[in-house]
Structure formats: C-alpha cells, structure tokens
Amino acid sequence: MRGKFFAFVFLTFFTLITFGAYAADDEILIEGPEKMAKFAEPWVEKFRQDEPGVAIRFAVCTAREGFTDLSLGECDIVINVSRPQDIFRWEESKVNKTVVAAEGVVFVVNPQNPVDKLTMSELADILSGETINWEDVGGAFGEITVYGPPANSWVNDFVEESILSVFSPSGKKNIAYRVNDFLSNAEIRQQVAVQPLALGYYPGTYVPAGLKMLSVASPTSGEYFTPVKDKMLDARYPVQRPVFFWTSGSNPAVRMFIERVLSRDYQEMLSAYGFYPAAANDKSE
Numbered sequence: 240m241r242g243k244f245f246a247f248v249f250l251t252f253f254t255l256i257t258f259g260a261y262a263a264d265d266e267i268l269i270e271g272p273e274k275m276a277k278f279a280e281p282w283v284e285k286f287r288q289d290e291p292g293v294a295i296r297f298a299v300c301t302a303r304e305g306f307t308d309l310s311l312g313e314c315d316i317v318i319n320v321s322r323p324q325d326i327f328r329w330e331e332s333k334v335n336k337t338v339v340a341a342e343g344v345v346f347v348v349n350p351q352n353p354v355d356k357l358t359m360s361e362l363a364d365i366l367s368g369e370t371i372n373w374e375d376v377g378g379a380f381g382e383i384t385v386y387g388p389p390a391n392s393w394v395n396d397f398v399e400e401s402i403l404s405v406f407s408p409s410g411k412k413n414i415a416y417r418v419n420d421f422l423s424n425a426e427i428r429q430q431v432a433v434q435p436l437a438l439g440y441y442p443g444t445y446v447p448a449g450l451k452m453l454s455v456a457s458p459t460s461g462e463y464f465t466p467v468k469d470k471m472l473d474a475r476y477p478v479q480r481p482v483f484f485w486t487s488g489s490n491p492a493v494r495m496f497i498e499r500v501l502s503r504d505y506q507e508m509l510s511a512y513g514f515y516p517a518a519a520n521d522k523s524e
Contacts, residue, residue: 282508290499293492333487335485339517344478347452348431350450350451369409383437444513481517
C-alpha cells in the first residue's frame with residue numbers, strides 16, 4: 240500500500256513538472272531593462288487582449304542577462320538598445336533584430352530666446368563648452384547656461400557618442416564640467432522656464448507650454464526636425480537611437496507579436512511613454 244502511495248505521489252509530481260515545463264515552453268518571454276518596461280508591458284497587456292490564447296510576459300533584466308538567456312534558449316525576445324557584440328563576442332548573423340521603437344533626447348530653451356534651431360555641430364560645441372554665448376549660434380548676446388541629466392545618465396553617454404564624438408568641430412568629445420546636472424526632467428524644465436539664457440536637454444519628448452522645443456538639423460539632409468510634428472512623434476528627428484527586438488529561432492507566436500508591435504495601434508502607444516515610433520524605412524534588418 241505504501242509503495243502504491245509513493246508511486247502515486249511520484250506520478251503526480253512528475254505530471255506537474257512536465258506540465259509546468261510545457262507551459263513555460265509555450266510562453267513568449269520578453270526580457271529587457273526596467274526603462275523599456277514603460278511601453279513593453281502595455282504592449283504585452285494589449286497583445287494578451289488581442290490574442291488571449293497566447294501566454295506572454297515581460298521580465299526585467301540587464302543586457303548581459305538577457306542576451307545570455309537568449310543564447311541558452313531561455314527567453315524569446317530581448318528588448319534593448321545594446322547589441323550582442325557590445326556584451327559578448329557574438330556575430331549578429333546568429334540572431335534576428337527588428338527595430339521596434341526609438342529613444343531620443345529633446346533640447347529646449349526659454350520662449351524669450353530667439354534661437355529655435357541648432358545643427359549637430361552647434362550642439363556639440365555648446366555641450367563641450369567650446370561655444371558659451373548665444374550670439375555665436377544666431378541668438379542675442381548672453382552666456383549659455385546648460386542644464387542636463389546626471390553625469391552617469393545614459394543620456395550623456397548617448398549625447399557624447401552620437402553628437403560630440405561625431406560632430407564636434409573642436410574635437411572635444413566630452414560634455415563640459417560646466418553643465419548643471421539634475422536628477423529629474425522636471426527640474427531641468429523648471430530651470431529653463433525661469434532663465435532666458437538657459438538650454439536644457441533630457442530624454443523623451445514632453446515639452447510643456449512654458450518652454451520652446453528646438454529643431455535639430457539632420458546630418459544627412461541638412462533639414463531641421465523637431466521630436467514632435469502635428470502632435471505625432473517624428474522618426475526623422477536625428478537625436479534618437481533605435482530600440483531593438485533581438486530574437487533567435489522561428490517561433491510563429493513571436494513573429495505574430497512582432498508584427499502586432501509594428502502595427503499602427505501598438506506604435507501609437509509609444510508617445511505616452513516618451514519613446515519614438517520605429518522609423519518607417521528601418522523596422523527590421
């Protein structure tokens with residue numbers, strides 16, 4: 240009798256373990272940093288509503304953890320701005336990448352400031368401390384005061400990499416020590432709102448009524464673009480970088496989710512969280 244009881248317990252335990260593994264294998268698991276959860280989790284929730292028969296969830300992790308799990312087949316999608324070779328010595332040909340969104344940096348000034356547009360070179364010189372007077376970039380005479388995120392923010396790394404390192408006429412590649420850093424975007428906006436000679440920059444696209452959003456020239460066409468046009472985020476704005484879905488394998492449910500994410504309904508959700516839509520001509524590679 241005792242042997243039958245233990246056999247029953249073992250069989251029940253084995254069934255639960257097997258069923259649990261099957262459920263995990265049948266689930267779409269997306270991994271990425273916490274800041275991506277802002278829009279990834281709403282996407283996941285909408286997909287659950289659109290496709291109630293497909294299990295899907297998002298888990299917060301670092302880039303290293305995500306790419307490790309992807310390589311081991313323990314997750315289906317890694318969402319990140321990083322590339323695998325930034326973390327490991329991977330060949331990108333071993334994974335698939337799809338541009339699903341973009342994150343960018345907005346530049347704002349006080350409404351009293353006559354400057355309404357800047358080139359990438361002008362931004363590089365201002366942020367590096369080479370240009371210190373608005374008169375040098377088409378404004379009125381007055382010293383530029385810059386307000387930005389903390390020195391260790393990804394925003395500053397991105398600005399140095401994409402603007403200063405590429406477009407600085409003086410060759411300076413680092414943001415100047417004279418930039419005043421603040422912990423929140425709201426604090427930056429507050430400073431610019433009360434200082435006519437201030438320039439502020441921060442991630443996202445939100446610009447309140449008391450500030451003026453600057454246009455930035457495309458380095459390829461020379462045409463000026465703002466982050467927002469006609470209340471819609473403009474993918475042509477140059478100070479942004481793509482957010483990728485990294486995948487491995489050919490799970491049809493994963494492909495269906497990616498197709499939904501690239502649809503208009505899902506892309507229009509991005510603006511509420513300060514992210515840009517995927518560029519129309521660069522959704523996948």
